[in-house]
Amino acid sequence: MDRVARVAPGCVQVGSLADMIGLPTFYLRTFGCQMNEHDSERLHGLLAAEGLTRVASPEEAGIIVYNTCSVREKAETRLLGHLGTARRLKAQDAGRLVVVAGCVAQSWGEGLLKEQPHVDVLVGPQSLAELPRLLRDRIVHRTRGAALAESSSVFSADLPRVRRAGPTAWVQIMTGCTNFCSYCVVPFVRGPEISRAASDIIVEVEDLVRDGVREITLLGQNVNAYGREPGFNGTQDFGELLWRLADIPGLARLRFMTSHPKDVSPQLIEALAACPVVCRHLHLPAQSGSDRILKAMRRGYTRSQYVDLVGRLRAASPQLALTTDLIVAFQGETEDDFQDTLSLVRDCAYETAFTFIYSPRPHTAAAALPGCVSHDTARRRMEELIALVQEQSAEMNSRLVGSTQEIMVEGESEDGTVWGRTGTYKMVHAAMGTAAVPPPGTILDVTVQSATSATLKGTVVEAGAAASD
Numbered sequence: 001m002d003r004v005a006r007v008a009p010g011c012v013q014v015g016s017l018a019d020m021i022g023l024p025t026f027y028l029r030t031f032g033c034q035m036n037e038h039d040s041e042r043l044h045g046l047l048a049a050e051g052l053t054r055v056a057s058p059e060e061a062g063i064i065v066y067n068t069c070s071v072r073e074k075a076e077t078r079l080l081g082h083l084g085t086a087r088r089l090k091a092q093d094a095g096r097l098v099v100v101a102g103c104v105a106q107s108w109g110e111g112l113l114k115e116q117p118h119v120d121v122l123v124g125p126q127s128l129a130e131l132p133r134l135l136r137d138r139i140v141h142r143t144r145g146a147a148l149a150e151s152s153s154v155f156s157a158d159l160p161r162v163r164r165a166g167p168t169a170w171v172q173i174m175t176g177c178t179n180f181c182s183y184c185v186v187p188f189v190r191g192p193e194i195s196r197a198a199s200d201i202i203v204e205v206e207d208l209v210r211d212g213v214r215e216i217t218l219l220g221q222n223v224n225a226y227g228r229e230p231g232f233n234g235t236q237d238f239g240e241l242l243w244r245l246a247d248i249p250g251l252a253r254l255r256f257m258t259s260h261p262k263d264v265s266p267q268l269i270e271a272l273a274a275c276p277v278v279c280r281h282l283h284l285p286a287q288s289g290s291d292r293i294l295k296a297m298r299r300g301y302t303r304s305q306y307v308d309l310v311g312r313l314r315a316a317s318p319q320l321a322l323t324t325d326l327i328v329a330f331q332g333e334t335e336d337d338f339q340d341t342l343s344l345v346r347d348c349a350y351e352t353a354f355t356f357i358y359s360p361r362p363h364t365a366a367a368a369l370p371g372c373v374s375h376d377t378a379r380r381r382m383e384e385l386i387a388l389v390q391e392q393s394a395e396m397n398s399r400l401v402g403s404t405q406e407i408m409v410e411g412e413s414e415d416g417t418v419w420g421r422t423g424t425y426k427m428v429h430a431a432m433g434t435a436a437v438p439p440p441g442t443i444l445d446v447t448v449q450s451a452t453s454a455t456l457k458g459t460v461v462e463a464g465a466a467a468s469d
């Protein structure tokens, strides 16, 4: 059965999408990073504003939406598997609509519509607002369409949003990236850096805090470059923006992702050390410990500059927890280069690291570099790196046994324990003893009793400020 309502081509359709489609539901699957998760909140908001209800499986959905990631080949391969499911479901019900949103839509462009004839609509990350219009066009005019603007001054943050429940929320402060690291597709799919006005960011954070949010994570591909693009008129240093947001009453914690080492300013170092609501955690992607590979990656810093920066950060803020991203088996990476990465992990004492095997990406300069590392070598290096990172994480976490850590409660487990994170981003599970389970957003002190490389366990020792404080 075709579930798409029959509307004569050329008619002006004034109803919502829910009135136009037989099954007024949508399934939304997100791949990739927090920025994509955040964009999905906007896709959800746009579709909910059209009267559509989110469902948990594609089988129940009139519209199937994949919000995609093209940073790694693996995510694209997984998408193709999901598109196979969508093709099968569409064969059962021709009125079902299939949408590919996000970075793969942008990267593959309209070729994706040719290769995947069951895909109805493409929307790039800068064009999410176009989704309802494209779906209408598909229903009314039967046209398959794409919106793939290369950049936009309309922030997805200005679109309707359905936020995941809880005391934490994301706020986008900029879009795009202008760094062109040689392995990275982001500048090609998300366009150049454009900063959002500080006044708009402050209003969004104030609204979220009024809504019960206590912890905000500011999002951008390179937040440290906030306000620095030519022509931006306003706050021009990320550290200054942090201080301005810290004044918002009721905001308990402020985090941010992601930081490029070359753009860490003295103001940011000071904010990390002294601003009371800024969490003492910095995710500072190193990518490699080898100068030769850093140069080939076009990262814009040397190993010694990176280590020097870490030294300055730790001198200013001895409690700072440092995490990182590392790539192994980049084009031309030798055993010596890899050993340099291992030694950087030891030198910088990361709390943990996200580790990746290099995969060539379309459009990028590194894809044309010689020196492909064999699959077996890449796997072996990856395993060695993960083992070192986990060993360090376990060792650092074990030192916290017996200490008291402050967590913000994010949820309750089935066994009656609560879970939340420390300011340094460590996951903690805490038994409540005889105390009642507090609402999410409550700050608690926990005595740590055991630790693994990934989590801490303990018992609540003192109820702190309530969520409404």
Ligand code: SF4
Binding pocket: 177, 178, 179, 180, 181, 184, 185, 186, 187, 221, 222, 260
């Ligand atoms: S800084 Fe480099 S790795 Fe990060 S998004 Fe920009 S180009 Fe990609």
